[in-house]
Amino acid sequence: MSGLEERVRTLLRPEVLALSAYHVPDSKGYIKLDAMENPYSWPEGMIEAWLDRLRRAEPNRYPDPACGPLKAALRSANDIPAEAELLLGNGSDEIIQIILMALPPGSTVLAPEPTFVMYRQISLSLGLRFVGVPLREDFSLDARAMEAAIISHRPAVVFLAYPNNPTGNLFEEDAMLRVLAAAPGWVVVDEAYAPYAEATFMPRLSEFDNLLVMRTLSKLGLAGLRLGFLAGAREWIEQLDKIRLPYNINVLTQISAQFAMENQPVFEGQVRSVLRDRQWLAEELGRLSVVRVYPSRANFILFKLLSHEASEVFQALKEAGILVKNLHPAGGSLSQCLRLTVGTPDENRCFLKTLREIIAL
Numbered sequence: 001m002s003g004l005e006e007r008v009r010t011l012l013r014p015e016v017l018a019l020s021a022y023h024v025p026d027s028k029g030y031i032k033l034d035a036m037e038n039p040y041s042w043p044e045g046m047i048e049a050w051l052d053r054l055r056r057a058e059p060n061r062y063p064d065p066a067c068g069p070l071k072a073a074l075r076s077a078n079d080i081p082a083e084a085e086l087l088l089g090n091g092s093d094e095i096i097q098i099i100l101m102a103l104p105p106g107s108t109v110l111a112p113e114p115t116f117v118m119y120r121q122i123s124l125s126l127g128l129r130f131v132g133v134p135l136r137e138d139f140s141l142d143a144r145a146m147e148a149a150i151i152s153h154r155p156a157v158v159f160l161a162y163p164n165n166p167t168g169n170l171f172e173e174d175a176m177l178r179v180l181a182a183a184p185g186w187v188v189v190d191e192a193y194a195p196y197a198e199a200t201f202m203p204r205l206s207e208f209d210n211l212l213v214m215r216t217l218s219k220l221g222l223a224g225l226r227l228g229f230l231a232g233a234r235e236w237i238e239q240l241d242k243i244r245l246p247y248n249i250n251v252l253t254q255i256s257a258q259f260a261m262e263n264q265p266v267f268e269g270q271v272r273s274v275l276r277d278r279q280w281l282a283e284e285l286g287r288l289s290v291v292r293v294y295p296s297r298a299n300f301i302l303f304k305l306l307s308h309e310a311s312e313v314f315q316a317l318k319e320a321g322i323l324v325k326n327l328h329p330a331g332g333s334l335s336q337c338l339r340l341t342v343g344t345p346d347e348n349r350c351f352l353k354t355l356r357e358i359i360a361l
């Protein structure tokens with residue numbers, strides 16, 4: 001081992017050394033169906049109006065740390081209850097980090113698994129304990145197992161992705177309520193896929209003082225801006241806001257996200273197209289006897305290959321220029337599973353045609 005490697009080993013926390021970096025593949029030139037992005041761009045007139053707005057930006061000045069106008073726009077676009085307070089983050093990833101940084105050392109974080117990997121990743125990088133509770137075989141939330149784990153581990157935070165990533169399903173409301181009732185600390189309902197879910201806990205914020213609802217603009221069509229937000233009781237948000245870095249939402253994001261919120265109908269139209277195409281894709285995939293399709297309430301579809309190696313199918317799709325997410329390496333209930341983001345109709349047709357050719361081989 002070189003001298004520098006030795007110093008890295010001794011200087012850093014073992015939890016950090018044990019982590020692997022979040023891998024993002026190079027996607028240039030691919031039909032990109034791997035990251036739950038909205039595939040649509042904006043109409044020309046809207047781009048012009050946006051650029052006009054950006055012309056007024058002052059990049060020499062620090063951004064507005066309170067993001068007043070942007071918060072107001074987010075409130076009305078997302079039906080946030082008046083009594084709830086908002087915390088903004090550089091993507092909801094940053095909000096997860098802010099929440100976890102507020103916990104006492106040695107705290108436990110709990111989530112059903114498989115779920116969004118950053119709950120575990122950020123918990124471990126901060127030296128917190130992470131407990132994963134298996135979902136049932138059909139990926140539904142096992143309320144009884146969650147209650148038992150909550151009683152034995154007393155988690156400071158429970159994360160529930162609603163709908164869940166990478167499985168795509170929406171947990172039953174009753175099971176969610178049982179977790180909310182049992183949890184001694186926060187329950188963060190992560191509504192990253194809210195635009196596609198037609199279900200939300202946002203109106204229930206006032207019913208549960210341990211409930212926090214998190215959302216992002218990424219899946220709506222603004223992944224490049226990096227903007228997420230957390231809604232919850234003022235008493236909680238005030239504390240979390242102390243940890244937030246003062247200028248975490250940059251000038252361009254503030255202007256662009258506010259502009260986007262004023263153009264909601266454009267995004268609503270795009271969401272309708274994605275919902276229509278999700279159904280079409282699920283039906284078409286369902287016709288393939290060698291595929292099991294899981295129900296989705298998000299803008300992606302999880303499917304399992306019943307008589308092919310998922311990694312080989314993934315590789316063959318990639319060689320044909322199509323990028324999906326290979327979940328097989330995660331193992332367990334995700335063995336032989338691929339996750340497909342709904343693309344444009346052309347992209348979806350191309351994906352299906354290529355998949356049919358691959359599995360016929």
Ligand code: PMP
Pocket residue numbers: 036090091092093094116161164165190192215216217218223226227228
């Ligand atoms: N939560 C869930 C459930 C997700 O799937 C993702 C993105 N894959 C995020 C949060 C993070 O989104 P972002 O940081 O882009 O806001």
